[in-house]
Amino acid sequence: MSLRIANQVRRGPAVTLSVDGQAVEAFAGESLAAALWAAGRRALRQSPRAGTPRGVFCMMGACQECLVRVDGQRALACQVAVYADMRVETGAAT
Amino acid sequence: MIRDPEILILGAGPAGVGAALALADHGVRALVVDSGFAAGGQVYRPMPDTFAPNGTPGLGPDQEEGARQRRLLADSGVATAFGRLVWSIGTDLRVDALGPDGPEFWRPKGLVVAAGATERVVPFPGWTLPGVMGLAAATILLKSQCMLPGRRVVVAGCGPLLFAVANAVVKGGGQVVALADLAGPGTWLRAMPALLGRPGDLLQGGAWMARLAAKGVPLMFRHTVREARALGAGLKVSLGAVDANGRPMRPARDRTLEADSLVVGHGLIPSTEALRLLGAEMYFDAEAGGWVPRLDDDQRASRAGLYAAGDGTGVRGAVGAFLAGRIAGLTAALDLGRIDAGQHARAAGPLRRRLAQARRFGRAMSRLMAPPSGLYDALDAHTVVCRCEDVTRAEVNQALESGAADVNQLKSWTRCGMGPCQGRMCGDTVAQIVALRTGSRAAAGAWTARVPLRPLNVEALAGDFDYDDIPLPTAAPL
Ligand SMILES: Cc1cc2nc3c(=O)[nH]c(=O)nc-3n(C[C@H](O)[C@@H](O)[C@H](O)COP(=O)(O)OP(=O)(O)OC[C@H]3O[C@@H](n4cnc5c(N)ncnc54)[C@H](O)[C@@H]3O)c2cc1C
Ligand code: FES
Secondary structure, three states, X not given: OOOEOOOOEEOOXXXXXXXXXXXXXXXXXXXXXXXXXHOOOOOOEEXXXXXXXXXXXXXXXXXXXXXXXXXXXXXXHHHOEOOOOOEEEOOOOO | OOOOOOEEEEOOOHHHHHHHHHHHHOOOOXXXXXXXXXXXXXXXXXXXXXXXXOOOOOOOOHHHHHHHHHXXXXXXXXXXXXXXXXXXXXXXXXXXXXXOOEEEEEOOOEEEEOOOEEEOOOOOOOOOOOOEEXXXXXXHHHHHHOEOOOXXXXXXXXXXXXXXXXXXXXXXXXEEEEEEEOOOHHHHHHHHHHHHOOOOOOOOHHHHHHHHHHOOOXXXXXXXXXXXXXXXXXXXXXXXXXXXXXXXXXXXHOEEEEEOEEEEEEXXXXXXXXXXXXXXXXXXXXXXXXXXXXXXXXXXXOOOOEEEOOHHHOXXXXXXXXXXXXXXXXXXXXXXXXXXXHHHHHHXXXXXXXXXXXXXXXXXXXXXXXXXXXXXXXXXOOOEEEOOOOEEHHHHHHHHHOOOOOHHHHHHHHOOOOXXXXXXXXXXXXXXXXXXXXXXXXXHOOOOOOOOOOXXXXXXXXXXXXXXXXXXXXXXXX
16 A cells, blocks of 8 residues: 555646665655655664664754755755656765 | 845745735735745645545535635736755845756845744654655645555654644555654543634644544653664564653553654754844744744844744744734835835734634644653654754763853754754754753753855756856854
């Protein structure tokens, strides 16, 4: 069962992102945090001191735990919308 | 967009929209700035414009009110600057932002701060694991992305969002493995008269409680999360009983459940960085969610040209935020000489009466959201308090024993609060721990607000510019 609730909404066009080199299906305009969450990519980085895995926590740009690289630039996954061929790297941003 | 707004409104949630509409009514040149891509704030965060709703969205009538406010704002002709993160405000009210076109700044005559709130999550072992998400955070996923936080979810914490989220999960086809509420049914019963004053509101916990019980969701009152552990791709969540003060009870009867996700939250904290940066007078009000600005009856803060409204001035909910925003806008129009005192009184009077009513509801809601103090006593030594810097309770205690007397000293000794979230996630917990020693939150103090208000490099996404291009404004007196 998908985490995307089907009966409440008609989503935009399907797009494919590359996440750490692997293809991930998502929908144009969807929050990157949501797209990664639905794909089961929940660990997005490691905490610098203890090295423990971290992921989406606040969904509002406050906690900074969803920091990834998008087309080479650091970005908060919960604050950007996905587009076709977006290149995402997890674990690479500090 | 306009270059020279008379009034700049920080935040396009209901409070900011209310202010914008009032200013437009009186011909004031206003600009609304928000880091989001549309108006609505946290409560009315819209779906992406590539989405078309075709059913009843899981979180109910709020979608319509959000759409109505966005329409009113567009029709008002007030200028908007979305996708802009405000990172600095100078004492001369120069407002600096970073957005898709790079750095921008404005020098308004007046500033309405309508920055909203952030979520509070009281730490427990395992709260940093991927798969553990805030309760308010889950509302964003549900309402703006139409996405479940998990297939099998444990919902825990306190306040009306517990039932709103659990209900939306069930409606969306997910399973709520358990709902653990710190409050007991008696707490809810006592709050009911005030809550029922607003029928149809998202936060009417009572009706949902009944619906969830009917669907067989285990409602565990007076329970809390003891611990979460990773289990394969999911989680193992231990829940246990607490007394009325949130202190652990009957540990032998703790239960451990398997789930995909844990959604947990303990209320909201007003976002006051911008106000503190400007040296606005603040005071601590536990019931309003934390430190709040001292405002007069017309939403003026303690310095000329500075106004504030909404949950960033004390958590009172979306309806109150909109009304207070309107009053703030009217007052700014009055101070600019666009209306006289009589006009102001005639327009603000009825708004104030409705605001008093909304605040009654808001206060009942905030009381339900406030975490009991025993939760902090129960925080064990190994638990990470500061997520960014992995500072544990034991390290905080050590700094206190060595003589750290307030939160700012504690910060420089432990690095707690120095990480990229700038203390947004740990500040309230740390202050609560310091207060156990100093005797009060007022004595524990609040972290000094600093520029940049948010880490910048993260947001500087699309710009073709250098950091050297960003002019450093004069710092506010701290
Ligand atoms: C994550 C979250 C989810 C919530 N969900 C609900 C819900 O479903 N139902 C409900 O009744 N209540 C909800 N609330 C409570 C919420 O506080 C509402 O009561 C309401 O949104 C408050 O309105 P407001 O206008 O005061 O602030 P908000 O709606 O929070 O609006 C503040 C706006 O200011 C912007 N902002 C803040 N700082 C900056 C900056 N530095 N630069 C640029 N923009 C900035 C934000 O992007 C935001 O859009 C939620 C709160 C949170 C934190
Ligand atoms: S999830 Fe907290 S900043 Fe993105």
